[in-house]
Amino acid sequence: MSEKEIKNSGAERSRSLEEIFEARIARDEKIEPKDWMPEKYRQTHIRQMSQHAHSEIIGMLPEGNWITRAPSLRRKAALLAKVQDEAGHGLYLYSACETLGISRDELYEQLHSGKAKYSSIFNYPTITWADIGAIGWLVDGAAIINQVPLCNTSFGPYARAMVRVCKEESFHQRQGYEIMLTLCRGTEEQKAMAQDALNRWWWPSLMMLGPTDAESIHTEQSMKWKLKRKSNDELRQQFIDQTVPQADILGLTIPDPDLKWNEETGHYDFGEIDWDEFWQVVKGHGPCNKERLGARVDAWNNGKWVRDAAMAYAEKNEKRKVAKAS
Amino acid sequence: MSNNKKNWPLWEIFVRSKNGLEHRHFGSLHAADAEMALENARDVYTRRNEGVSIWVVESKNITASNPEQNGELFEPAQDKVYRHPTFYDLPDEVKHM
Numbered sequence: 001m002s003e004k005e006i007k008n009s010g011a012e013r014s015r016s017l018e019e020i021f022e023a024r025i026a027r028d029e030k031i032e033p034k035d036w037m038p039e040k041y042r043q044t045h046i047r048q049m050s051q052h053a054h055s056e057i058i059g060m061l062p063e064g065n066w067i068t069r070a071p072s073l074r075r076k077a078a079l080l081a082k083v084q085d086e087a088g089h090g091l092y093l094y095s096a097c098e099t100l101g102i103s104r105d106e107l108y109e110q111l112h113s114g115k116a117k118y119s120s121i122f123n124y125p126t127i128t129w130a131d132i133g134a135i136g137w138l139v140d141g142a143a144i145i146n147q148v149p150l151c152n153t154s155f156g157p158y159a160r161a162m163v164r165v166c167k168e169e170s171f172h173q174r175q176g177y178e179i180m181l182t183l184c185r186g187t188e189e190q191k192a193m194a195q196d197a198l199n200r201w202w203w204p205s206l207m208m209l210g211p212t213d214a215e216s217i218h219t220e221q222s223m224k225w226k227l228k229r230k231s232n233d234e235l236r237q238q239f240i241d242q243t244v245p246q247a248d249i250l251g252l253t254i255p256d257p258d259l260k261w262n263e264e265t266g267h268y269d270f271g272e273i274d275w276d277e278f279w280q281v282v283k284g285h286g287p288c289n290k291e292r293l294g295a296r297v298d299a300w301n302n303g304k305w306v307r308d309a310a311m312a313y314a315e316k317n318e319k320r321k322v323a324k325a326s
Numbered sequence: 327m328s329n330n331k332k333n334w335p336l337w338e339i340f341v342r343s344k345n346g347l348e349h350r351h352f353g354s355l356h357a358a359d360a361e362m363a364l365e366n367a368r369d370v371y372t373r374r375n376e377g378v379s380i381w382v383v384e385s386k387n388i389t390a391s392n393p394e395q396n397g398e399l400f401e402p403a404q405d406k407v408y409r410h411p412t413f414y415d416l417p418d419e420v421k422h423m
């Protein structure tokens with residue numbers, strides 16, 4: 001440490017803990033679980049990380065719906081691996097969240113009671129095989145745009161979990177796009193199925209990037225803590241700009257009559273998003289909210305005897321070991 | 327939910343990515359016992375050949391230093407520049423040192 005740095009750190013001591021904390025983040029230092037942090041930082045991180053974890057876990061349900069009906073062994077193996085990855089993402093994020101002093105049990109309780117939210121996109125049904133293609137392409141595509149900036153977020157455990165998540169997401173999107181490509185190069189009927197899936201998933205995917213900046217309450221604070229690097233609207237524009245050419249390659253039409261390349265801005269202009277629909281789904285009135293949460297709660301409750309049995313077995317073994325040793 | 331039996335404890339997972347490298351902390355997970363923690367760690371943290379060896383340690387067995395003690399623990403090393411090779415003045419003619 002140079003003399004100057006020593007002087008600086010001396011001056012810092014006289015400032016409030018919170019100012020020091022904010023300055024550390026501004027210098028791109030990471031915050032680790034045992035470091036002092038403002039209560040609001042802790043709560044905001046618990047909320048965002050657990051919402052993220054819940055989304056990964058609930059997100060397995062719409063896709064899990066097609067594992068037994070995947071059209072080939074290749075597709076089935078890929079889909080199984082993808083859904084297993086999403087379980088992994090949920091687990092990385094739950095354990096990162098637990099470093100902030102909340103237990104796994106409390107996190108589950110918040111999800112199961114409906115107190116905690118998860119991404120609204122998973123409340124839409126997967127009614128054809130093409131939906132699996134559309135989810136990988138669009139939903140994982142939008143997730144990547146959301147997640148890549150989080151690899152540099154200020155809270156160490158979150159950033160490390162996101163690095164691992166992002167490494168795995170690219171396969172998810174590519175396998176989805178490949179499904180769409182295969183359908184689009186297939187029969188008329190198959191291509192129509194792909195178009196129908198795009199029609200249904202396009203707008204919910206745009207909504208998935210969050211409310212418009214004017215309506216978004218958390219943005220400013222989140223920017224400071226590097227929980228966000230770009231606003232929802234910027235992320236949405238980025239998603240649209242990169243996805244439209246991909247749809248062109250598929251020969252599919254984006255279901256937005258107002259979608260138009262704007263030479264001046266260098267971006268696509270797009271039509272009005274139905275935010276009423278978004279808020280309805282967020283508030284629990286989407287097509288599958290009840291079904292998703294119900295399936296999750298059932299899985300947890302029906303697995304209870306297995307968890308209890310495993311714990312009883314572990315305790316018995318432990319006692320046996322102790323008895324042998326004495 | 328709290329009227330059930332004990333919850334699975336938390337384990338810290340360390341993975342050696344290949345021989346020649348140390349085990350590195352990868353994250354944590356819940357499991358009933360060490361054996362299950364190993365199996366779960368395999369599935370959660372090494373789905374793509376990320377490891378050749380796994381250590382699992384129940385989290386409660388780890389003693390960690392506290393950032394509040396960082397001053398007394400780590401600051402004493404800061405003024406011991408004589409522990410670094412550049413502290414010593416040697417003439418340029420001295421080679422290989």
Ligand SMILES: [Fe+2]
Nearest residue numbers: 056085086089
């Ligand atoms: Fe994921």
Ligand SMILES: [Fe+2]
Nearest residue numbers: 086140169172
């Ligand atoms: Fe994914």
